[in-house]
Amino acid sequence: MEAKIQSFAVNFLSVHDALFSRSVGPVIDAAMNYTCGRWMECEEDEALGESLHDKTADYNYSPVSDIDDSSRRLNFNISSWLSSTSTQVETTMTLASFFSLLCLSFLVFATFLSCFQHSLLTSPMFNSTRRHRLPNLVPVPLPRQNFMAWVGVCFYMSDEEIVTRVGYDSLVFLRFHRLALRCLLKISIFSFLVLLPVNYGGGEHERNEEEYGYIVLTDFTKFTMANVESGSPRLWIHCIGAYLLTIIFVTELLQEYSDYNTIRHRYLLSRCPHLRTVLVSRIPPHMRSRRKITAYFKNMYPEVVTRVSLCENLIYLESLIKSRTGILERLERVTYLIAEKDKVANASTTFSTVGKKIQNNFTACCGYNKQYYTNKQGIIASELVDANELVTKEMKRRSMIMHHLDKMGAATGNCDIDYLLSKNEPHPAAVPPPPSTPLPSSPMPKEPTPSLRRVAYEPPTPETVSDPDALENHLNEVTDKAFVSFSTYSAATIAKQSMHGSKPGEMAVEQAPEPRAILFENIYVTSKARQTRHILANAFVTILIGCYAVPTTLISLLVSETALISYNPALARLVISSGVFTSLTRMVQPVCIVCLQQTLPPLFLAMSKIEGQLSFCDVQIRAFSRYFAFQVVNIFLVTAIAGSIFETMALIAENPGKVFQLLGYALPKTSSFFCYYIILKSSLGLGVELVRIVPILQGLIRLSPICHHNTLRDRRKVIVGIRPIDDPGWMPIHKIFAQDVLIVVIGVVFAVIAPLVLIPCMMFCLISRIVWTHQFLYVYEGCCESGGLFWPKVFRRFVFGIALAQATVVGQFMLKGAWSQAYVTIILMISTYFYLKRARSKYDMSSSSLPLEIAAVMDINVDNNKADRANAMNEDSYLQPALRAAPNAEPELPFPPQLMDPKDLQKEKDENLIDYLMGDSEISTGRCTTNDYDDSDLDRFERGWEKVLRDQQEQSTGIFNKIGVGLDGGNLTVPNVELMKRKRNKAEVLVDSEYEIRLNAGPSSNYIEAI
Structure with a gap:
């Protein structure tokens, strides 16, 4: 087996080397030769480069001889720029550059905090876009008088508030x-107090200086x-540190898994119809x-089946x-164009002769012909x-087809027990038993299986409709x-955990999304097609x-x-x-890698x-797994191990024991890069997210001529992931x-x-x-709710980090050469793996x-009244x-809002909102806005936040106690204020706090969810 793996690695590497050396290699060689030529232009620059190399060298030792290039069995014609050690990312950071970079990052993030505080004072709705659509789920505006008061609110926010307002997936995140x-704070106490002094006094730095005469380790690597x-x-102290790291993370992971089990059960016990x-x-x-289907499940679960929605082929x-x-x-x-030109023309007629000249010049220059566009409007209306x-x-035809399908019988399978149960006999106990299945030694001729491929629609003819055994003709x-x-949780639980269908592989029942x-x-993708696509996607x-390493x-x-x-x-002189x-120059490489990897998440999401x-939740979970695997290989390991994944695979295939030596030699050198x-992700990435720079840029793009933004439909439309500035969408x-x-x-x-990391x-x-x-809490809207199914995936990644x-x-x-410590740590690896595997199997079944x-x-x-009300609100949710869709669709507005009279526009919006809330209309404006708050409301908010923050501080005295309470989640709740009243057209509309109008930011359309 080992020989086959080695031969496969050799063949794979030979093909890869041939393609790479003929296509990409010459281009890079030319670029690198040009670079080297410029570097060697003058003797002064050459001497400067040698001094830089001598100053930034990290190690005096190299990997053991069996990792060295001279002793490898596999030789590759890789270009010099890829095999040269001078191009590898190494630890050249000093303590001065490290702390200067930290100070610079604090200044950058403080700048973003100042911008955020300014936006809270000047335009609070910009940083609270979620309030436009979910006003009852968004907390009251954050405190604005104190500069950092909102930080304490977010730090001490309780889990109860988070679950109530944003859901379980956000809580798990x-x-x-x-x-x-x-976990990192606990292990840092041992790392900073014990490991840092031990490393600093290790003696390798002094020995290298005495032996070689120059410094090989910077003050950071010391x-x-x-x-x-x-x-x-x-x-041995590092061995103790490995054991302590494992104990801390394993203990915290198991406790978190236990808490997740409780959270998962609470989600499953919520009164959501799905x-x-x-x-x-x-x-x-x-x-x-x-x-x-209805008769089958009513026979299996009497008096508890409320609704059955069979998915139709509606292509x-x-x-x-x-x-x-x-x-x-x-x-x-x-319609917008005609109304806009008419508005300009009406404005110009007030100046008599001058207005006519302006109108004629405008028509001649812009090429606007009212008669042409009026005729075009009529053609499009027809x-x-x-x-x-x-x-x-087509809708009537679909209704007729489904009506006839309900009356038809089955030509094949009409003797199966599931079909007999589906005939809705008055006495299910009197149903005859299914015919006995013969033994394999006496084979029976099989009946032909009908084809399941999708074909074009054909309306049913009288001949096929009159045939009672023609169901297979309309599959x-x-x-x-x-x-x-x-209607009950018990029936749904039994159905999910039971096997249905009299034949293997039929009637699979699972939790509905x-x-x-x-x-x-x-819906139209079959199980076999899904398996084939899954294999192709993984490949x-x-x-x-x-x-992607190239x-x-x-x-x-x-x-x-x-x-x-x-x-x-x-x-070079400035560096x-x-x-x-020096810090700014070294930040260029991480910035470019971050920009490059931003193209991967949309690709993985589309692949899923x-x-x-x-389910869109399953799509996100699968995209998360693939994106993490990509990052580990191409951002973590490839960056650490010289940028050649194929050569590393060959070394591991030749001698699996080299994995430890490769990691031990390569990872410490890349600590500065990480x-x-x-630091870049902390200061720049999170700061940009806080002040919402990306939505601002997207809003500017949507205002450009390349995007239509005149009509209401165009303004709501998402164009290649670019949303309106007031539509945050889903996170x-x-x-992330x-x-x-x-x-x-x-960090693990x-x-x-390298504890300083x-x-x-x-x-x-x-x-x-x-x-x-x-x-x-204030910006993003939830597109779906999985009940925290991300956590099992995250748990495995934690285990991977520990290993x-x-x-x-x-x-x-x-x-x-510390083989005793190595053997002791290997025993720790094996015991950790089996212990966490057993713990995971314990919690997976109970939380699923x-x-x-x-x-x-x-x-x-359960309260039957609330359950019935929720079912009434969602009886067509799975349709x-x-x-x-409406059989007859009409334009949303005959004229765009900016071209209508303000009074008429406000009156129309008020009538639509009131009718929609009262259930008298099915037409929704797609948005539920609120009026701006006055000064008295803002004063009440400030007093309410001050009270809850004061109560939080009284409960936790001392800085360490406050930090501990914050790490455990806090118990801060949102102030209770009366803000449910909205004035619409001199009338007050009270919105029930149990229901919220949700603008669909996810895959489905026009969905009203009962919370």
């Missing part, structure tokens, strides 16, 4: 930052494990009708609706009438999926991860410190003379959608989560070998928790579904959007 900060002499007894709904897939052909109807929407857009734009007729006709009209809703999280375009991700390495080389200095000798320029996932990376939690987990893994890995890691976790708490940290320490022990006894108690204590 914020608890992750709290957990990471708590505080790392690299400064400890080989075979020194001090290495938690009592199941998704039935792989329905057999003879059961694919609404009547048969043709969806194409008609999409075409009609395009016609509506064109009609609204033409197209809209035709489109409405086609949609109405293209329906899909193999249905949603079944129950939230209605607004369903990707209805993936594509593997190729992408393997080949552009990453190329950018790292072209914008590295050495390359930038070689472009301009004057910059030597100033630590600020194309793969056929039915310090820059984390890309898959991208993967990036934050990577930073925590970096370097906690023992913990400082930017803890700073990032603290700032992230405060910033994202504000963004969740990687232990492997790195083992590699350092091997390089320094609701225990039956708890569901039974919940059914007894496909095409079936919920």
Whole structure:
């Protein structure tokens, strides 16, 4: 087996080397030769480069001989720029540059805080866009009198407030930052008080200076494990640190998993209708009708089935609706153009002769012909009438087809027990048993299986409708999926944990996604097609991860410190003379890598959608896993191990024991790079997120001529991910989560070998928790709710970080000849893996579904009135959007708002809002706005925040107690004020606090959720 792996690695590397050397290699060689030529122009610059190399060299030792290039069995024709050690990212940071970079990052973030405080005073609604659509779920405005008062509010916000206002996924995300900060803070006490003095007095620095006559370790690396002499007894302290790190993280992880189990059960016990709904897939052909599915489940679960929604094949109807929407857009734009030109013309007629001349010149210059656009408007209006007729006709045809399918029987499978149950016999006990299945030794001829491929729609003819056994002829009209809703938790729990169907592989029942999280375009993807797409997607991700090292390495080389200095000798002198320029120069490389990797999250998200996932939550979770894997390989390991993943794979395939030595040798050298990376993410990345610079830029792009922004439909439309400035949309939690987990893994890995890296890691976790708490509460809208299903994935990444940290320490022990410490740490690795695997299996089963006894108690204590009310609000939630569309669509407004009289516009908005809230109209403006608060309201908010903050401080006395309370979550609640009244057209409309109008920021459309 080992020989096959080695031969495969050799063949794979030979092909990769041939392609790389013929395509990318010559271009990079030319660029690097040009760079080297410029560097060698004058003797002064050459001497300056040699002094820089002597000053910034880190290590006097190299990997052991079996890792050296001269002893490798596999020889590759890799270009010199890739194999040269001078181009590798090494630790050249000094303490002066490290602390100057920290001070610079604090100044940058303080600037962003000042901008945020100014926006709170001048335009509070800009930083509280969530209040436009969810006014009852958004807390009162933050305190604005004190500069940092809002930081305490976000830091001490209780879990109860977070769950009530933003949901369980946001709570799990914020608890992750709290957990990471708590773990890193505990291990930092040992690292700073014990490991830093031990590393500083390790003696490797003095020995190298005496032996070689020059300094090989900077003052920054003197505080790392690299400064400890080989075979020194001090290495036992690092072994103790590895054990202490493992104990701290394992204890905190298990406690957090226990808390997650409680949070998950609370979510499953919430009175949301979708938690009592199941998704039935792989329905057999003879059961694919609404009547048969309803009868089957009513026989299995008597008196608890409330609704069954069979998914239909609506590809043709969806194409008609999409075409009609395009016609509506064109009609609204033409209407806007005519109204705008008429407004200009009416304004010019007040000046008699002069106005006529202006109007004639305007018409001649702009080419506006009112008659032409009026005729165009009439043509588009006639197209809209035709489109409405086609949609109405198709809807009627769909209704007729489903009615006939309910009356049909099945030509195949009509003797199966599931079909007999679906016939709704008056006495289910009298149903005859199914025929016995013969033994394999006496084979029976199989009946032909009907084809399940999708074909074009054909209206039913009288001949096929009159045939009672013609259901298989209309399988293209329906899909193999249905949603079944129950009135009790017990029935839904039993259905999810039971096996349905008399044949293997049929009638799979699982928890239904939230209605607004369903990707209805993936309803038509079968199970086999989904499996095929999953294999192709994984193959594509593997190729992408393997080949993405080429552009990453190329950018790292072209914008590295050495390359930038070689472009301009004057910059080299500034780097030597100033630590600020040194820090700025070294920040260029992380900035470029961060910009490059921003293109990956949308790609992984699109891949997960194309793969056929039915729930948008599952799409995000899968995109999170793939993006994290990409970051670990291409940002973490490739950056550390010289930028050649294929050569590293060959070394590992040849000798798996070299993994520890590679990690132990490569990772300590890259500690400065990750310090820059984390500090950049903390100050610049989170600061840009706080002041919402990206939405400002997107708003400017939408105002450009390339985007239509005149009509209301155009203003709400999302163009290539670019939203209006007042529409924050949903937070890309898959991208943010993967990036934050990577930073925590970096902190875990370097906690023992380079403890100073913990400082930017803890700073990032603290700032992230405060910033994202504000963004969740006041800015972003939730697109879906999975109940915290991200946590099991995050738990595995934590385990991966612990294992990687232990492997790195083992590699350092091997390089320094401390074999006893290495063996002890390997025993720790094995025991940690099995212990966490057992703990995970313990909690996974209990948190994946609701225990039956708890569901039974919940059914007894549930308020039937509220349950019925919630079901009434969501009885069409699982109906496909095409079936919920209006048969006859009309333009939203006959004229755009800016061209209407303000009084008429306000009157129309008020009438639409009141009718919608009272349930008398199905037309929604898509937004639920609130009036600005007056001074008395703001004064009440300030007094309320002062009271709750004072109560919080009284409960926790002392700085350490306050920090401890904050790390555990805090218990701050939002002040209770009366703000539910809104004046509309001299009338007060009271909005029930139990319901909120949610603008759909997710995959589904026009969904009103009961909270």
